[in-house]
Amino acid sequence: MPTIDIQYFKEDSFVHRLHPFTKVLFEIAVLVTAAAFNEPLFLAAVILAIIGVAALARIPARRFRYMWVLIYIVLFMVITQGVWFTSFGDFGDIDVEFEWRTLFHLWPAWAPGGPRIPVIFEGANYGFSLGLRVVAISLAFPILVLTTHPSDLTRFLSQIRIGPWRIPYNVIFVFTTAFRYIPTVSREFDQTLDAQRARGVHFGGFNPVRQIKVLTTLFVPVLTSSLLSAHDLTLALETRAFGAPTERTFIHEVHWRKADWLVTALLIVVAVVCLIMANRYGLGVLPYTPQRNI
Amino acid sequence: MTTEAIISTRDLSYSYPGGIAALSGVYLDILPGEFVAIIGSNGSGKTTLVKQFNGLLKPSQGHVIVDGLDTRTTRVSELSRIVGFVFQNPDHQTFAYSVWEEASFGLKLQRLDEESIERQTTDALRAVALDGLRDRHPRALSRGQRQRLATASILALETPVLVLDEPTTGQDSLSRRQIMELTVDLHGEGRTVIMVTHDMSLVAEYASRVIVMQDGQVVCDSQPKEVFEREEIMKSSGIELPPVIRIARGLREYGFSDTPLTQEELVENLITAIRR
Numbered sequence: 001m002p003t004i005d006i007q008y009f010k011e012d013s014f015v016h017r018l019h020p021f022t023k024v025l026f027e028i029a030v031l032v033t034a035a036a037f038n039e040p041l042f043l044a045a046v047i048l049a050i051i052g053v054a055a056l057a058r059i060p061a062r063r064f065r066y067m068w069v070l071i072y073i074v075l076f077m078v079i080t081q082g083v084w085f086t087s088f089g090d091f092g093d094i095d096v097e098f099e100w101r102t103l104f105h106l107w108p109a110w111a112p113g114g115p116r117i118p119v120i121f122e123g124a125n126y127g128f129s130l131g132l133r134v135v136a137i138s139l140a141f142p143i144l145v146l147t148t149h150p151s152d153l154t155r156f157l158s159q160i161r162i163g164p165w166r167i168p169y170n171v172i173f174v175f176t177t178a179f180r181y182i183p184t185v186s187r188e189f190d191q192t193l194d195a196q197r198a199r200g201v202h203f204g205g206f207n208p209v210r211q212i213k214v215l216t217t218l219f220v221p222v223l224t225s226s227l228l229s230a231h232d233l234t235l236a237l238e239t240r241a242f243g244a245p246t247e248r249t250f251i252h253e254v255h256w257r258k259a260d261w262l263v264t265a266l267l268i269v270v271a272v273v274c275l276i277m278a279n280r281y282g283l284g285v286l287p288y289t290p291q292r293n294i
Numbered sequence: 295m296t297t298e299a300i301i302s303t304r305d306l307s308y309s310y311p312g313g314i315a316a317l318s319g320v321y322l323d324i325l326p327g328e329f330v331a332i333i334g335s336n337g338s339g340k341t342t343l344v345k346q347f348n349g350l351l352k353p354s355q356g357h358v359i360v361d362g363l364d365t366r367t368t369r370v371s372e373l374s375r376i377v378g379f380v381f382q383n384p385d386h387q388t389f390a391y392s393v394w395e396e397a398s399f400g401l402k403l404q405r406l407d408e409e410s411i412e413r414q415t416t417d418a419l420r421a422v423a424l425d426g427l428r429d430r431h432p433r434a435l436s437r438g439q440r441q442r443l444a445t446a447s448i449l450a451l452e453t454p455v456l457v458l459d460e461p462t463t464g465q466d467s468l469s470r471r472q473i474m475e476l477t478v479d480l481h482g483e484g485r486t487v488i489m490v491t492h493d494m495s496l497v498a499e500y501a502s503r504v505i506v507m508q509d510g511q512v513v514c515d516s517q518p519k520e521v522f523e524r525e526e527i528m529k530s531s532g533i534e535l536p537p538v539i540r541i542a543r544g545l546r547e548y549g550f551s552d553t554p555l556t557q558e559e560l561v562e563n564l565i566t567a568i569r570r
Contacts, residue, residue, distance in 0.1 A: 062311055188386070194350050195387035198379035199400040199448060202371040217399075220389035224433070228385075 007183035008149050015057035016147045019260045020156035022267075023144045026053070029267040030140040033274045034133045040125065042284035043132035050139045057147050070138055074131030078124045085123025088290035098288070122288050129286070150180050155250050169248055177233070185226055192221045299323035300455055300486055301347050301377075305356035308342060308510075316342040317510045320356075326454065329481050330488045331497040331518075334507035335532040340490045343507065344457045347488065348377040361454075375404065378453035382460045384437075384444035393419070393435070394428040397446045404451075418450035421476060438469040445476070455486040462493050474500065494536040498522065498555040506531055519553050 010016075015023070033046050054064070086100060100122055105115035157172040196217050197203065203214060237243075277283040306320040317339050324330055332340045345351040346358045349365040358365040361376045381387065390396035398415040406414075419425040422442035427435070432443060441461075448456070458477065462470040474496060481487045481500075491497060497504055497518060504521040506514035508531040514521050522528065522539055535543070538560045542552055550567055554560035 060312070191381070191383070191386045194345070195381045197370040198348055198350060198374055198381070199387070199451065200371045200374040200403045202369060202403075217387075217389045221386055224388075225385050 007146070007186075009059075009146060011058050011147075013056065013058045013147070014259070015053060015143070017257075017259070018147075018263060019254055019256050020144075020148050020153050021256075022260045022263050023148055025264055025267050027140055027144055029271045030136060032271045034136040036274045036278040037284035038126065038129040038133075038286050038289060039284045040129050040132055043129055043136060047132065047136050047139065050136060050143070054139070054143055057143060059143070059146055063142070063146065064139065067135075067138060070131075070135050073134050074128065077127035077131040077134075079119070079127070081127025081130065082119040082121075082124035083117060085120050085126060085290075090291045091288045122286075126286060126288070126290075145179055145182070150176050151250075151252075152254050153179065155252070155254050158248065158250070159254070170243070173242075181226075184229070185222065188222050188225055189218070192218055195221075298325060299359075300326045301358070301360050301488075303346065303353075303356065303358045306346060306353050306358055307355040308346065308351060309354050315510055317346070320510075320512055322505070322512065322515070324455075324486065324488065326486050327481075327484055328486055329500060329502040330486075330505060331501035331503070332488065332490045332505045332507060333492070333494070333497060333531075333533060338507040338531065339510040340507050341459055342510075344379070344459060344488060344490055347455070347457055348379050349373045350379075371403070374400070374453070375451065376453055377455045377457060378448040378451050379457045380445050380448050380459065380461060382463060384440040387444055387447070388432045388440060391431060392428065393424055393430050393432060393443055396432050396443055397424075397450050400447055400451045414450045414452055415446075418446040421449055421479070422446045423472070438465060441465065441469070442472070445473070449480070453485075455488065456480060458487070458489045458491075460490055460492065462491065462496065494534060495538075498536040498538065506533070518555055522555075523553050 030046070030050060034043065037043050037046065082103070083106065100118075100120045102118040103121050103124065105118050107114045107116035109115040154172055154176045157167055157175065158169065160167055193203070196214075201214055201217055203211075203218075205211060274284075278285050301322070301324040303320050303322045306317055306322075307315070308317040309315045320343065332343065334340050342351060346353060346365065347360065349358075349360075349368060349370045352366050360368070360373055363373065363376075365373060388396055390399060394415065397419055398411050401411045401414055416425060419428060422445055424439060424442055424446060427439070432440060435443060445461070456477075461473050461477070465473065470493075477487055477489070478500060489496075489501070501518050504514070504516060504518050505512055506521060506527060508527075513531060514524055514527050516524075522535055528535060536555075538554050538557055542550060542554055542560060542563075545564075550564070552560075552563045554563055
């Protein structure tokens with residue numbers, strides 16, 4: 001069973017039947033709404049909606065099991081933001097009397113010179129919301145890949161036309177091959193994991209220097225074999241006359257149905273409403289959002 | 295029986311996540327010093343079974359006891375000191391910059407002293423005839439040499455049990471013979487050898503015990519001769535008999551009823567039969 005399991009699986013669900021473009025639009029809508037809010041409750045609602053879509057697509061929960069690693073990202077965000085948040089300096093028009101709430105000190109009071117390095121509640125909360133954004137986007141992405149057959153994606157991309165311009169087939173090929181190779185690399189990864197564990201490598205543990213060392217035993221074999229198989233792939237392509245100057249045709253066409261219109265409209269409405277809510281009325285936005293002009 | 299077995303499974307069942315049953319109700323006792331061949335068609339559960347022996351897979355039901363340790367509660371890194379596992383594809387493990395570094399890596403993990411690392415690695419490389427190439431980059435080796443290097447990196451650990459997963463698949467006859475000579479030597483030193491293979495000639499020639507897997511179950515567990523004589527099992531598990539036995543079967547209508555395991559045995563038996 002691959003650790004990272006994002007390979008298309010056949011199922012006759014509503015989400016599976018949608019046009020690839022509709023699903024790409026769903027990913028974009030998730031990006032927009034996740035970026036619009038930074039209040040953890042609102043982001044939790046976005047995540048719930050994504051889980052709802054995953055349930056609608058009948059994706060078994062175990063396929064999301066590897067997502068537990070995201071906990072580390074959330075924790076990292078919470079801690080770093082909790083410590084450094086106030087150094088953003090400009091928080092827009094928060095009240096003059098606004099006071100940061102200190103949760104605890106990293107350098108406790110009983111230690112010499114303490115208490116120092118306060119962890120600020122607002123910062124931790126902001127960090128939590130940043131983490132939830134990552135979670136939302138990471139959960140949404142596999143839904144496209146899991147429910148869309150790779151060749152449907154290829155077909156959809158080759159149908160895009162702007163005037164006489166089309167996406168060159170080479171580019172489409174690179175894109176869809178990348179998707180196709182996720183399960184392959186994931187399998188390589190698992191086999192390497194097994195091989196290294198079998199000779200006594202212990203993954204996990206608390207010594208960070210040792211962990212980095214141990215990870216090279218995983219990534220070197222996986223990367224080298226990926227590069228080698230990419231080389232094999234180019235040879236296989238050459239022998240099948242890849243790049244021959246002909247018009248490409250497809251046996252199956254992907255169809256745009258009534259449901260796609262409805263879902264597209266719904267997605268656009270939801271995204272626009274969320275943007276207006278956040279930007280015009282400040283709903284779902286923390287009062288102490290750092291103001292930055294990049 | 296149980297006390298002296300180095301690996302024993304009790305009512306071992308295993309299902310892959312998603313509910314695909316790969317093993318069901320396996321009871322086995324593997325004794326120290328045995329040369330066990332595990333055979334069966336693709337998907338019969340051979341590799342799943344041997345992955346239970348060093349804890350890479352944990353039982354869904356039942357227990358696997360390795361040298362007194364329950365694999366459910368023991369780390370793979372701990373079990374790797376007892377069961378050495380040689381994988382089919384050496385490229386899944388090679389990461390180091392030199393042959394020496396690759397072969398000695400497992401020992402360094404065990405935090406052995408310099409002297410033992412030096413000695414055990416040298417012995418292992420010598421056993422696979424790579425001791426002249428210790429500073430070579432593993433990628434600069436041929437496929438056969440890389441396979442031997444992967445084997446050496448496990449041999450260096452000097453584990454009492456060795457699991458070989460299809461060691462001869464994709465090897466030319468010279469490497470195949472080298473691998474088998476090495477395996478026989480290791481077995482001669484008193485190690486327990488467990489080999490997953492499709493090569494029935496090897497099974498006939500070397501194994502002291504044959505376990506036939508079919509649909510996740512052990513359907514036959516006996517000495518090679520007896521296993522190859524169970525024609526209905528050989529047929530149902532899709533196993534093709536080794537050439538010497540096929541010749542002997544062809545001679546059956548002439549009153550030749552033996553099941554020879556090697557060419558020498560066949561010739562000898564034939565000559566005796568003719569002279570008689």
